[in-house]
Amino acid sequence: MATVAQTVPSPAKSSTPGILLPSYSLWLREIVRFFRQKARVVGVIASPLLFWLLLGSGFAHNFRAGSNETGQSFAFYFPGSVALIVLFTAIFSMMSLIQDRNEGFLLSVLAAPVSRSAIVLGKVLGGTTLAAAQGIVLLVFAPFIGVHLTLETIGLALLITLLMSFELTALGFAIAWPMDSPQAFHAIVNLILLPLWMLSGSLFPANGASGWLRMVMHLNPLTYGVDALRNALFPATPTDFPLAVNLAVTVGFCLLCFAASWAIVNRRTTKPAA
Amino acid sequence: MTRMVTMSQPPRTTSPEAIQTLAPIELDAVTHKYGNRLALDSLSFRVEHAQIFGLLGPNGSGKTTLFRILSTLMVPSAGHARIQGFDVGTEPNRVRQQTGIVFQARSLDIKLTVAENLKHQGHLYGLSGTLLKSRIHEVLGRVGLRDRAKELVETLSGGMQRRVELAKGLIHSPSVLLLDEPSTGLDPGARRDMWQYLGTLRDQDGVTVLVTTHLMEEAEHCDRLAILNEGRLVALGSPLELKSQIGGDVVNFETRSEEAAHAIAAAMDNRFHVQAAVLGHTVRLEREQGHRFVTEVVEAFPGQIEGVSVAKPSLEDVFIQRTGHRFWNEAGSDEAAVQKGEK
Numbered sequence: 001m002a003t004v005a006q007t008v009p010s011p012a013k014s015s016t017p018g019i020l021l022p023s024y025s026l027w028l029r030e031i032v033r034f035f036r037q038k039a040r041v042v043g044v045i046a047s048p049l050l051f052w053l054l055l056g057s058g059f060a061h062n063f064r065a066g067s068n069e070t071g072q073s074f075a076f077y078f079p080g081s082v083a084l085i086v087l088f089t090a091i092f093s094m095m096s097l098i099q100d101r102n103e104g105f106l107l108s109v110l111a112a113p114v115s116r117s118a119i120v121l122g123k124v125l126g127g128t129t130l131a132a133a134q135g136i137v138l139l140v141f142a143p144f145i146g147v148h149l150t151l152e153t154i155g156l157a158l159l160i161t162l163l164m165s166f167e168l169t170a171l172g173f174a175i176a177w178p179m180d181s182p183q184a185f186h187a188i189v190n191l192i193l194l195p196l197w198m199l200s201g202s203l204f205p206a207n208g209a210s211g212w213l214r215m216v217m218h219l220n221p222l223t224y225g226v227d228a229l230r231n232a233l234f235p236a237t238p239t240d241f242p243l244a245v246n247l248a249v250t251v252g253f254c255l256l257c258f259a260a261s262w263a264i265v266n267r268r269t270t271k272p273a274a
Numbered sequence: 275m276t277r278m279v280t281m282s283q284p285p286r287t288t289s290p291e292a293i294q295t296l297a298p299i300e301l302d303a304v305t306h307k308y309g310n311r312l313a314l315d316s317l318s319f320r321v322e323h324a325q326i327f328g329l330l331g332p333n334g335s336g337k338t339t340l341f342r343i344l345s346t347l348m349v350p351s352a353g354h355a356r357i358q359g360f361d362v363g364t365e366p367n368r369v370r371q372q373t374g375i376v377f378q379a380r381s382l383d384i385k386l387t388v389a390e391n392l393k394h395q396g397h398l399y400g401l402s403g404t405l406l407k408s409r410i411h412e413v414l415g416r417v418g419l420r421d422r423a424k425e426l427v428e429t430l431s432g433g434m435q436r437r438v439e440l441a442k443g444l445i446h447s448p449s450v451l452l453l454d455e456p457s458t459g460l461d462p463g464a465r466r467d468m469w470q471y472l473g474t475l476r477d478q479d480g481v482t483v484l485v486t487t488h489l490m491e492e493a494e495h496c497d498r499l500a501i502l503n504e505g506r507l508v509a510l511g512s513p514l515e516l517k518s519q520i521g522g523d524v525v526n527f528e529t530r531s532e533e534a535a536h537a538i539a540a541a542m543d544n545r546f547h548v549q550a551a552v553l554g555h556t557v558r559l560e561r562e563q564g565h566r567f568v569t570e571v572v573e574a575f576p577g578q579i580e581g582v583s584v585a586k587p588s589l590e591d592v593f594i595q596r597t598g599h600r601f602w603n604e605a606g607s608d609e610a611a612v613q614k615g616e617k
Contacts (some may be wrong), residue, residue: 002391017397017399017400018400019400021397021400021402022398024397025394025397025398026394027393028394029383029386029390032385032386032390033383033385033386037385038384050401103381103384104377104379104381105377105379105382105383107377107381108349108375108377108381108395108442109368109398110347110348111345111347111373111375112359112370112395112398112399113367113368113371113398113399113400114368114398115367153472212591220576234395247394268349268363268366269348269349270306270307270349270350270351271348272342272348273342273347273348273349
């Protein structure tokens with residue numbers, strides 16, 4: 001062994017780091033960065049509040065009656081509002097991926113012996129945490145629109161908000177990874193963001209829509225998240241799909257987006273990685 | 275000396291002989307293309323244990339491409355590169371565990387403190403708890419930044435940030451350290467400190483160091499050098515070896531124009547039977563007893579010589595001898611010209 005020790009000196013003390021430690025570290029970094037940038041903290045808390053204030057004021061004169069001129073109740077729009085806030089924060093949180101790449105930070109992560117899934121998981125959980133936090137700030141107002149708070153309602157609403165945050169952040173990751181500029185990312189995200197939300201049952205129920213629109217809505221994964229939130233907050237009201245279907249599709253889309261992101265990152269090619 | 279090689283040494287390196295010939299870095303016909311452009315043309319060389327090895331070349335010579343391949347961020351189009359016996363193309367994670375990397379551009383998170391950056395890096399290499407704490411303490415001590423551990427990276431000077439980069443690359447005690455243009459943005463004092471420190475790593479820790487550089491005076495610090503030009507290996511050896519391969523002195527005659535230079539070179543060949551090269555307005559040749567030859571030439575071509583220099587060969591002379599053009603080639607590849615123009 002003596003000769004061996006001469007040719008291969010100072011053995012690396014590290015072992016294979018596994019998935020949890022690097023993911024945790026990447027997640028923690030996102031959170032620490034978030035709290036160090038005070039403007040972002042203000043934004044995350046203030047925007048759901050503002051949203052509630054404006055939405056609530058719009059419905060104010062027939063707040064008691066619980067419906068506006070078109071007959072849709074405030075309660076109907078509430079799950080969609082949560083989805084909207086989560087959607088924006090989740091997808092745009094992955095803008096940080098482009099920043100990490102341009103600032104060189106990503107390069108040192110990619111050159112570390114970390115499983116690529118740990119990189120995706122850490123980044124996505126970071127964005128998920130921030131998006132879900134925002135959704136939860138808005139959910140706090142649920143009792144004001146007549147949601148009866150039970151342990152089940154709270155637990156289910158939190159779970160669905162987390163799942164929606166995760167799937168949308170992972171989607172944002174897959175979109176952001178190949179992009180080299182924030183502008184390009186913006187352009188692509190803007191293209192899909194509004195249709196994704198408008199056709200998610202947030203504005204009108206899928207079962208009320210006609211033909212092709214209804215089909216598109218059924219193909220939109222966000223539809224099931226919004227519907228699930230409706231199941232959770234208003235268990236008595238009938239919705240487009242049963243809760244089990246909504247949860248299954250949402251979890252499925254979480255896995256799909258994660259797998260897509262992982263596949264993109266895992267690719268090793270003869271082109272520069274970052 | 276009964277240290278384990280690595281806990282996970284693969285079973286195929288069985289015989290001690292096989293292990294003994296293992297070079298920390300080994301290139302075997304490494305070739306790389308970007309589309310149709312050949313960036314690396316069948317590079318083969320070895321870097322021996324505990325050496326500071328320099329990769330010298332002008333911009334566009336393929337240094338960065340090779341650095342990307344060695345740091346496992348890109349797979350070569352053809353050929354193999356191995357670090358401690360592991361193939362960078364097929365066993366990237368094994369390579370990554372052995373290798374510390376200091377990139378040319380900043381890779382630190384400026385919103386985190388120095389210690390947070392190192393902690394994060396340690397986590398990526400599977401270090402945690404008290405072991406990680408002691409590693410952070412050690413590497414910060416080595417780069418002289420222990421008292422800055424709790425400061426945000428964005429508040430540090432550029433030179434200090436480079437030192438943190440170095441500490442970051444060393445957090446997992448790698449056996450091979452790769453540095454891409456490490457003296458970028460360092461003042462002369464900081465450069466000297468860095469080279470001293472690389473020497474310490476080599477001598478005390480037996481670390482094999484590979485440095486890319488486009489600076490001749492930096493290349494002089496290396497134990498061995500590979501000089502690259504347009505993706506090809508043009509010279510390999512210690513700076514002293516390479517320079518001593520040039521016979522005698524290097525003599526340069528400045529003339530008025532390129533035409534004059536060509537005319538004088540031809541006339542010299544006629545009269546003195548020397549092979550002179552023309553580089554722009556300059557006629558350049560290698561000759562023993564250069565100072566004697568100068569007087570002969572100046573007398574032979576009265577009024578046509580504008581200036582004369584006689585010098586011991588430098589690494590640039592090695593480069594010129596091997597490639598037939600200057601290190602910063604005016605008529606060279608577009609890329610070199612563009613990158614020069616940026617400065």
